[in-house]
Amino acid sequence: MTTAIYGVGSMGGAVLDALADDGEGEVLAVESSAERVAQLRELHADHPTVEVVDVAEAAGRADVHLVLVKPYGVADLLEAISPSLRPDAIVVSMALGVSLADLAAHLPAGTAAIRAMPNTPAKVGQGMTVLSPADDVTDEQVTRVRELLAPTGRTLVLPESQQDAATAMSGSAPAYVYLFVEGLVDAGVAQGLTRQQALAMATQAVRGAGAMLAETGEDPAILRTQVTSPGGSTAAALARLEAHGMRHALADAVKACADRSAGR
Ligand SMILES: NC(=O)c1ccc[n+]([C@@H]2O[C@H](COP(=O)([O-])OP(=O)(O)OC[C@H]3O[C@@H](n4cnc5c(N)ncnc54)[C@H](OP(=O)(O)O)[C@@H]3O)[C@@H](O)[C@H]2O)c1
Known part of the structure; x- marks a missing residue:
């Protein structure tokens, strides 16, 4: 061919x-x-x-x-x-x-x-x-x-009616992940890690979490619960992410992308 x-x-x-x-x-x-x-x-x-x-x-x-x-x-x-x-x-x-x-x-x-x-x-x-x-x-x-x-x-x-949603969820989504990693690396540097160390950890976290989602087929909420002990340090971090409106930001971003793709 x-x-x-x-x-x-x-x-x-x-x-x-x-x-x-x-x-x-x-x-x-x-x-x-x-x-x-x-x-x-x-x-x-x-x-x-x-x-x-x-x-x-x-x-x-x-x-x-x-x-x-x-x-x-x-x-x-x-x-x-x-x-x-x-x-x-x-x-x-x-x-x-x-x-x-x-x-x-x-x-x-x-x-x-x-x-x-x-x-x-x-x-x-x-x-x-x-x-x-x-x-x-x-x-x-x-x-x-x-x-x-x-x-x-x-x-x-x-x-075809789902192509705009696919653009927002797939075509553009790697960029959202790179932005997330950039932010995580900056946060790691603020905690005293070198940029190289922080990038190695953030990259492996994204790779590992992606592999867990793909290979276990488990609901992300369940996987998240498995990392989150009651009253623990992960719970403290997640509470801040929720307070800063992470879900809302994602919903808004994906909608903006789909709208742009559809010419709305
Ligand atoms: N980048 C992404 O993440 C992504 C994701 C999904 C879909 N897409 C789609 O993929 C397409 C390309 O995007 P891109 O980001 O790869 O753009 P890009 O980096 O600008 O690449 C387009 C390439 O096509 C060349 N080109 C223009 N007219 C041509 C022609 N008539 N014959 C042969 N080559 C020609 C351009 O050369 P010149 O610069 O000399 O014009 C350029 O090298 C777009 O339609 C985009 O919607 C991109």
């Missing part, structure tokens, strides 16, 4: 790295500037399955097309690839806020189109991509895309 990636920036680069390391088949990377093309060629010189090509070549060669340019560039890109697309091509747009209707408006009739929301932990195989296929996309085509993206992490299929 041949996969084209259009736009190899933060997100496209993360997907490319995962597919280059663990994917099957060849990957065609497409970038707009000569400087980026040269950089990518150098970066992937040791990856025999990665080729940096121009848009027309990728459009004609690939079976699956991953669109990772900025949302405002999607329409022009689709117009550019449309004349060369194979009839059985699958186009997956990972651009924020670009709807299935927008995709259909710029693709040849009958092209299989999927709207998707990835996140950057794809780079290390720990991403989440929420896929919303158009009505005429077959289960087999969805399975092909899910298998293709397996090296980037997990995939989930949801109706």
Whole structure:
């Protein structure tokens, strides 16, 4: 299988790295500037399955097309690839806020189109991509895309109406976690730890708690209770977080993100 990636920036680069390391088949990377093309060629010189090509070549060669340019560039890109697309091509747009209707408006009739929301932990195989296929996309085509993206992490299929929520809960969520870690590290430094020590502890806490959630399948409230003795030090910390409105801040932030994604 041949996969084209259009736009190899933060997100496209993360997907490319995962597919280059663990994917099957060849990957065609497409970038707009000569400087980026040269950089990518150098970066992937040791990856025999990665080729940096121009848009027309990728459009004609690939079976699956991953669109990772900025949302405002999607329409022009689709117009550019449309004349060369194979009839059985699958186009997956990972651009924020670009709807299935927008995709259909710029693709040849009958092209299989999927709207998707990835996140950057794809780079290390720990991403989440929420896929919303158009009505005429077959289960087999969805399975092909899910298998293709397996090296980037997990995939989930949801109706398009839930893409804005997926953006707020998944696409943007790594940034909330990084902010949390930044704050925790500053707090650790205030307690006398070096920044390096504090970052090592905070990183492992996030990694460990994430693994506990994923591997035990336990409710987070139960896991939290297991760390919280009555009247103890964790309880004191949690009471402060609640008093400072952590839950409210999260609800408000996720709503703001979903609203922005929906153009509200
Ligand atoms: N970053 C995230 O965490 C994240 C998460 C979920 C979804 N997304 C989506 O992923 C897409 C890319 O976001 P990003 O953050 O990765 O942006 P980015 O870092 O700016 O990357 C976009 C890349 O695409 C290149 N490009 C622009 N037009 C092109 C074209 N016609 N053909 C080939 N390459 C082209 C850009 O080059 P120039 O700079 O030269 O224009 C740039 O290198 C967006 O649609 C965004 O909504 C991002």
